[in-house]
Amino acid sequence: xxxYVVRRIIATIPxxxxxxxxxxxxxxxxxxxxxxxxxxDQATPEQIERIRQSLGLxxxxxxxxxxxxxxxxxxxLGRSIFTNLPVTTMIAQRIEPTLSLTLITLVLxxxxxxxxxxxAAWKAGSFVDRAIMGFAVFGFSVPVFVIGYLxxxxxxxxxxxxxxxxxxxxxxxxxxxxxxxxxxxIALGCVYIALIARITRATMLEVLQxxxxxxxxAKGLAQTPILFIHALKNASVxxxxxxxxxxxxxxxxxxxxxxxxxxxxxxxxTVDAILRRDYPVIQGIVLLFSFVYVLVNxxxxxxxxxxxxxxxx
Amino acid sequence: xxxxxxxxxxxxxxAFAAAGGLSAPAIAQGAAKTLRFVPQANLANFDPIWGTxxxxxxxxxxxxxxLYGFDENLKPQRQMVESEETSSDGLTWTFKLRPGLxxxxxxxxxxxxxxxxxxxxxxxxxxxxxxxxxxxxxxxVDDRTVKWVLKKPYPKMLLALAKNSTPMAFIMPERIAKTxxxxxxxxxxxxxxxxxxxxxxxxGAKAVFEKFADYKPRDEKASWLAGGKNMLIDRIxxxxxxxxxxxxxxxxxxxxxxxxxxxTDLVPLLKKNRNVAVDIADPLxxxxxxxxxxxxxxxxxVKVRRAVLMALDQEEYMRALxxxxxxxxxxxxxxxxxxxxxxSEAGGEILKGKRDLAAAKKLLAESSYKxxxxxxxxxxxxxxTKAQGDVTAELLKRLGMNVDFVATDxxxxxxxxxxxxxxxxxxxxxxxxxxxxxxxxNPAVYIAIRAxxxxxxxxxxxxxxxxxxxxxWFEAKNLDEEKAIIARLNKAALDSVVYAPTGFFLTxxxxxxxxxxxxxxxxxxxxxVSKTA
Numbered sequence: 001x002x003x004y005v006v007r008r009i010i011a012t013i014p015x016x017x018x019x020x021x022x023x024x025x026x027x028x029x030x031x032x033x034x035x036x037x038x039x040x041d042q043a044t045p046e047q048i049e050r051i052r053q054s055l056g057l058x059x060x061x062x063x064x065x066x067x068x069x070x071x072x073x074x075x076x077l078g079r080s081i082f083t084n085l086p087v088t089t090m091i092a093q094r095i096e097p098t099l100s101l102t103l104i105t106l107v108l109x110x111x112x113x114x115x116x117x118x119x120a121a122w123k124a125g126s127f128v129d130r131a132i133m134g135f136a137v138f139g140f141s142v143p144v145f146v147i148g149y150l151x152x153x154x155x156x157x158x159x160x161x162x163x164x165x166x167x168x169x170x171x172x173x174x175x176x177x178x179x180x181x182x183x184x185x186i187a188l189g190c191v192y193i194a195l196i197a198r199i200t201r202a203t204m205l206e207v208l209q210x211x212x213x214x215x216x217x218a219k220g221l222a223q224t225p226i227l228f229i230h231a232l233k234n235a236s237v238x239x240x241x242x243x244x245x246x247x248x249x250x251x252x253x254x255x256x257x258x259x260x261x262x263x264x265x266x267x268x269x270t271v272d273a274i275l276r277r278d279y280p281v282i283q284g285i286v287l288l289f290s291f292v293y294v295l296v297n298x299x300x301x302x303x304x305x306x307x308x309x310x311x312x313x
Numbered sequence: 314x315x316x317x318x319x320x321x322x323x324x325x326x327x328a329f330a331a332a333g334g335l336s337a338p339a340i341a342q343g344a345a346k347t348l349r350f351v352p353q354a355n356l357a358n359f360d361p362i363w364g365t366x367x368x369x370x371x372x373x374x375x376x377x378x379x380l381y382g383f384d385e386n387l388k389p390q391r392q393m394v395e396s397e398e399t400s401s402d403g404l405t406w407t408f409k410l411r412p413g414l415x416x417x418x419x420x421x422x423x424x425x426x427x428x429x430x431x432x433x434x435x436x437x438x439x440x441x442x443x444x445x446x447x448x449x450x451x452x453x454v455d456d457r458t459v460k461w462v463l464k465k466p467y468p469k470m471l472l473a474l475a476k477n478s479t480p481m482a483f484i485m486p487e488r489i490a491k492t493x494x495x496x497x498x499x500x501x502x503x504x505x506x507x508x509x510x511x512x513x514x515x516x517g518a519k520a521v522f523e524k525f526a527d528y529k530p531r532d533e534k535a536s537w538l539a540g541g542k543n544m545l546i547d548r549i550x551x552x553x554x555x556x557x558x559x560x561x562x563x564x565x566x567x568x569x570x571x572x573x574x575x576x577t578d579l580v581p582l583l584k585k586n587r588n589v590a591v592d593i594a595d596p597l598x599x600x601x602x603x604x605x606x607x608x609x610x611x612x613x614x615v616k617v618r619r620a621v622l623m624a625l626d627q628e629e630y631m632r633a634l635x636x637x638x639x640x641x642x643x644x645x646x647x648x649x650x651x652x653x654x655x656x657s658e659a660g661g662e663i664l665k666g667k668r669d670l671a672a673a674k675k676l677l678a679e680s681s682y683k684x685x686x687x688x689x690x691x692x693x694x695x696x697x698t699k700a701q702g703d704v705t706a707e708l709l710k711r712l713g714m715n716v717d718f719v720a721t722d723x724x725x726x727x728x729x730x731x732x733x734x735x736x737x738x739x740x741x742x743x744x745x746x747x748x749x750x751x752x753x754x755n756p757a758v759y760i761a762i763r764a765x766x767x768x769x770x771x772x773x774x775x776x777x778x779x780x781x782x783x784x785x786w787f788e789a790k791n792l793d794e795e796k797a798i799i800a801r802l803n804k805a806a807l808d809s810v811v812y813a814p815t816g817f818f819l820t821x822x823x824x825x826x827x828x829x830x831x832x833x834x835x836x837x838x839x840x841x842v843s844k845t846a
Binding site: 034046047152 | 355357358363364365366367437439479493495496497499515516517518519552553554555556558559560562563565566568694721722723724725727728729730731760768770771
């Protein structure tokens with residue numbers, strides 16, 4: 001197992017290299033000019049060109065790429081073209097809100113989605129099943145920002161239970177931290193809950209048809225242990241897979257959620273960087289997200305071995 | 314549900330809450346000495362010479378001071394300067410600094426700091442570049458005296474040092490001001506009324522300013538960038554909010570105190586909230602514009618440009634920008650900011666009265682236009698450019714032109730508009746923008762009116778008559794002379810269509826009613842602003 005983990009981690013290196021090359025090339029050929037943004041609307045073309053030269057953006061692709069790779073090999077993601085801050089500092093400033101948002105959303109989603117998915121499968125064809133699947137369709141169909149506005153309307157403005165926007169660091173207290181994250185997590189979690197609930201239902205329906213479930217029932221086992229111990233455990237592999245895949249959804253959704261709730265996370269940093277063509281920041285964030293995604297996939301593979309003893313690496 | 318309806322619905326809760334007399338939640342209560350301000354954009358960098366976006370300038374006026382500052386009558390007034398002298402031949406300017414001025418690091422402001430700062434500024438600013446070209450010597454005579462010797466008189470000296478268009482002539486410590494003007498500074502030490510809390514800066518989210526205890530305000534009453542900049546607030550937190558509906562909700566809920574630029578769609582809701590005040594932000598407003606590429610067909614033919622101007626209905630543009638609020642716009646048959654001394658309508662007949670599409674079509678038929686596609690670049694991520702672009706596309710179609718509508722973002726527009734290649738080879742035919750009224754007061758700050766051909770602003774108009782009048786204006790001795798010159802300039806610019814003005818429009822600002830002292834101006838001035846709990 002240990003050897004497998006080490007192999008998988010080593011295997012991330014070529015993946016990251018391809019991502020790095022791809023991201024750098026894409027940004028190089030993409031239209032847009034950070035120098036023009038920096039210079040402002042009143043700048044002359046000559047001034048913009050001077051800024052471009054001072055930033056080294058006028059140099060050939062290979063020169064810029066090799067310099068970037070060299071820095072990367074020294075764990076240096078460079079500095080933001082705009083803020084002049086190290087990209088690592090900017091990511092560090094933003095990682096806590098995004099991590100908090102995604103973790104709470106993940107926990108909330110799993111806690112809600114798995115039981116309702118199981119319930120829907122158990123009560124398949126009933127009103128409860130249809131209501132849960134109706135909610136799932138709603139979660140898939142309604143954009144995150146619409147849910148966000150609706151939640152803010154009722155719970156922040158009308159009921160005044162929670163703040164409209166912002167983020168309070170965990171270090172300033174658990175309650176204020178949580179207060180700022182409840183609405184964004186629900187908004188972001190809707191689609192995720194829908195996805196996991198549907199997969200849980202579908203997988204459970206299949207498992208509940210198995211002979212060993214019939215045997216368990218024939219033995220007179222109670223419904224709860226049948227559902228949550230016997231059936232759910234065997235249905236877990238696809239569910240865990242979907243949860244893993246869903247991390248990408250969360251990262252994408254965080255971009256919108258962070259904008260709607262003014263949370264200073266990596267999602268907003270990504271959008272700002274793209275709009276301004278802040279190349280080092282975009283490259284740093286995409287590499288980070290890729291690395292996280294590779295790690296999540298590795299984690300999912302390892303979880304398989306815990307829930308299904310037949311799987312061995 | 315359209316965008317406007319949705320935004321109103323989503324932000325409407327605040328109006329409901331206020332109407333119901335509900336108090337703001339405890340989480341929204343901040344200290345009375347902390348002002349939470351939502352700026353127009355993200356403070357992505359903080360070097361007001363290197364980066365000349367308005368948002369940088371607006372933050373910079375808190376941290377850095379200037380030798381002179383514009384008052385609300387657009388007159389330069391002394392700020393850091395105690396007195397000035399001009400030699401009889403107009404070639405030597407001597408400035409004496411006020412005593413006791415200090416930087417945020419405790420060091421005194423010295424003449425050598427002024428010399429270094431003006432040297433850096435004059436490498437980037439249009440007026441500064443003119444001064445640099447005329448400069449014979451810029452030296453510190455003693456700790457408080459600076460001498461600037463020119464080869465030729467420059468009557469607009471005080472205007473250059475006081476202007477609020479970017480980049481402003483901010484004074485920094487010598488060690489910082491010696492930074493290459495095309496590279497960013499890394500220390501944010503000024504002598505202004507607020508210190509920049511660099512440790513709390515999260516670009517894209519938050520910027521914090523703290524009161525500078527040793528700031529020495531002038532005795533005169535504050536007026537824009539002039540007079541005593543007395544800070545009644547200990548701390549200002551800039552909270553960046555990319556989503557207007559969220560900003561509106563946060564303001565209504567008391568989570569922020571002052572919003573610099575609420576979008577017009579949300580203003581009716583804010584006005585209904587009894588805890589929120591709404592007023593015009595900047596009386597100098599903005600001038601909507603699209604620029605045509607004078608280098609390539611079809612707009613290298615003045616007949617085509619004039620045909621477009623003849624068909625252009627400014628009301629259509631302004632309605633697209635500000636909706637039904639008639640107090641927010643006015644027609645602009647000229648190029649200079651309405652309500653300011655140099656405003657002129659000379660030559661503006663082409664933009665006045667009922668639009669004559671038939672005459673415009675006739676003129677277009679007489680031109681060299683042969684139906685080639687017009688590459689119309691429209692940045693979709695800027696509401697002002699998007700609204701104008703949609704109107705222009707319709708205008709060109711009505712006129713019978715073949716429109717190649719390029720929907721893109723502002724970053725791409727910024728790059729593409731700099732390309733001088735023909736439209737079919739990556740270049741462009743027209744793009745949309747707007748100019749702050751404060752940048753259209755006179756030719757010195759108005760880069761968009763310049764017509765120096767390939768050295769001009771994007772579109773590269775080449776109109777010698779315009780440039781002659783610009784040069785005449787710099788030499789003008791009094792306001793009457795200036796007005797006469799500007800009238801000729803305005804006419805020449807409209808005759809050759811340096812660019813197409815689409816109208817003059819204003820924007821709002823909004824704040825909680827427990828905030829007082831907020832004025833109107835081209836910058837959200839924080840001095841004199843106070844807050845009650």
